Amino acid sequence: xxxxxxxxxxxxxxxxxxxxxxxxxxxxxxxxxxxxxxxxxxxxxxxxxxxxxxxxxxxxxxxxxxxxxxxxxxxxxxxxxxxxxxxxxxxxxxxxxxxxxxxxxxxxxxxxxxxxxxxxxxxxxxxxxxxxxxxxxxxxxxxxxxxxxxxxxxxxxxxxxxxxxxxxxxxxxxxxxxxxxxxxxxxxxxxxxxxxxxxxxxxxxxxxxxxxxxxxxxxxxxxxxxxxxxxxxxxxxxxxxxxxxxxxxxxxxxxxxxxxxxxxxxxxxxxxxxxxxxxxxxxxxxxxxxxxxxxxxxxxxxxxxxxxxxxxxxxxxxxxxxxxxxxxxxxxxxxxxxxxxxxxxxxxxxxxxxxxxxxxxxxxxxxxxxxxxxxxxxxxxxxxxxxxxxxxxxxxxxxxxxxxxxxxxxxxxxxxx
Numbered sequence: 001x002x003x004x005x006x007x008x009x010x011x012x013x014x015x016x017x018x019x020x021x022x023x024x025x026x027x028x029x030x031x032x033x034x035x036x037x038x039x040x041x042x043x044x045x046x047x048x049x050x051x052x053x054x055x056x057x058x059x060x061x062x063x064x065x066x067x068x069x070x071x072x073x074x075x076x077x078x079x080x081x082x083x084x085x086x087x088x089x090x091x092x093x094x095x096x097x098x099x100x101x102x103x104x105x106x107x108x109x110x111x112x113x114x115x116x117x118x119x120x121x122x123x124x125x126x127x128x129x130x131x132x133x134x135x136x137x138x139x140x141x142x143x144x145x146x147x148x149x150x151x152x153x154x155x156x157x158x159x160x161x162x163x164x165x166x167x168x169x170x171x172x173x174x175x176x177x178x179x180x181x182x183x184x185x186x187x188x189x190x191x192x193x194x195x196x197x198x199x200x201x202x203x204x205x206x207x208x209x210x211x212x213x214x215x216x217x218x219x220x221x222x223x224x225x226x227x228x229x230x231x232x233x234x235x236x237x238x239x240x241x242x243x244x245x246x247x248x249x250x251x252x253x254x255x256x257x258x259x260x261x262x263x264x265x266x267x268x269x270x271x272x273x274x275x276x277x278x279x280x281x282x283x284x285x286x287x288x289x290x291x292x293x294x295x296x297x298x299x300x301x302x303x304x305x306x307x308x309x310x311x312x313x314x315x316x317x318x319x320x321x322x323x324x325x326x327x328x329x330x331x332x333x334x335x336x337x338x339x340x341x342x343x344x345x346x347x348x349x350x351x352x353x354x355x356x357x358x359x360x361x362x363x364x365x366x367x368x369x370x371x372x373x374x375x376x377x378x379x380x381x382x383x384x385x386x387x388x389x390x391x392x393x394x395x396x397x398x399x400x401x402x403x404x405x406x407x408x409x410x411x412x413x414x415x416x417x
Contacts, residue, residue, distance in 0.1 A: 053130050197219055
């Protein structure tokens with residue numbers, strides 16, 4: 001009988017008589033009426049295999065029916081297990097790379113700046129340095145500084161290095177810092193899809209002492225802000241402790257506030273920070289120009305871009321840095337180039353690029369002309385811009401290959417296809 005039962009489970013793969021949710025999974029349920037009942041179970045001695053891999057957790061027999069843990073079995077089949085604590089619905093789904101939904105929660109252009117202020121005159125600032133796509137993940141690199149309230153007398157490191165990584169259906173924060181008022185965990189899943197109230201997940205993370213802790217995360221609210229963009233309130237609770245962290249994550253911006261429990265002394269207290277610089281976010285249709293593959297003309301590409309605080313020219317340059325969506329066109333800005341500043345005054349738009357604009361250019365007179373034509377024609381689409389001055393690291397007069405950047409450039413009408 002033992003061999004027959006083992007073969008039955010092994011050969012039927014995903015066929016499971018009834019599944020039993022583990023206690024950690026059920027911990028996400030909302031408090032309600034007690035529906036428990038006392039039953040007699042028997043620990044099963046059957047070995048259950050899924051695609052040849054044994055299920056490591058226990059299984060039980062109740063009235064002749066075998067119960068196995070849902071998560072353990074589903075994950076061995078390559079599935080994702082979801083749980084909604086509000087609707088009390090468990091789900092088994094194919095793994096998906098949710099870059100579309102999760103990327104909407106962060107700025108889409110490098111150079112974006114956050115400024116936070118909080119408890120006891122705390123403050124920190126941060127800048128989005130890069131957005132890099134890999135085969136199955138997207139990594140946002142952020143650097144910043146905590147305000148030094150000691151006026152330079154402290155020997156602490158006030159720098160901040162953050163990564164936001166979209167992987168699978170999760171947005172994960174990793175950080176290196178010494179004095180930032182943030183999570184006590186250097187790696188934490190900030191939020192998971194689906195982006196609805198009740199979405200619940202469990203994390204394993206090490207605290208500052210290196211102790212592995214279990215953290216339950218849940219989307220508590222999903223609503224529209226006063227500016228008409230989506231906001232999600234997410235709560236992280238450490239299992240077996242009063243410690244919690246709660247964030248508000250706003251579409252196109254990221255974290256706009258944090259509240260956490262400070263476990264100091266005999267009387268823990270809550271404190272946090274919130275976004276200081278007000279941000280107006282709009283979606284605007286912008287005309288960009290990218291070179292054709294033969295580097296003879298630039299072609300129009302109309303895109304809808306996220307614009308912060310009405311800085312539409314800045315958004316356009318970030319769109320050029322991001323590159324074209326048309327496979328028949330080619331990028332115009334050298335890889336690694338950052339926009340340092342952009343200013344419009346009396347018809348003159350001054351654009352300041354990082355050194356990579358010069359150093360990483362592929363060269364050639366045609367390619368250099370295409371780069372300049374792409375930038376100038378894009379910016380002169382705006383009625384307030386008549387000519388464009390290009391700087392590199394705050395200076396004019398640099399040379400892009402054979403092109404001297406010492407004078408403002410006017411629209412290259414003859415190079416538009």
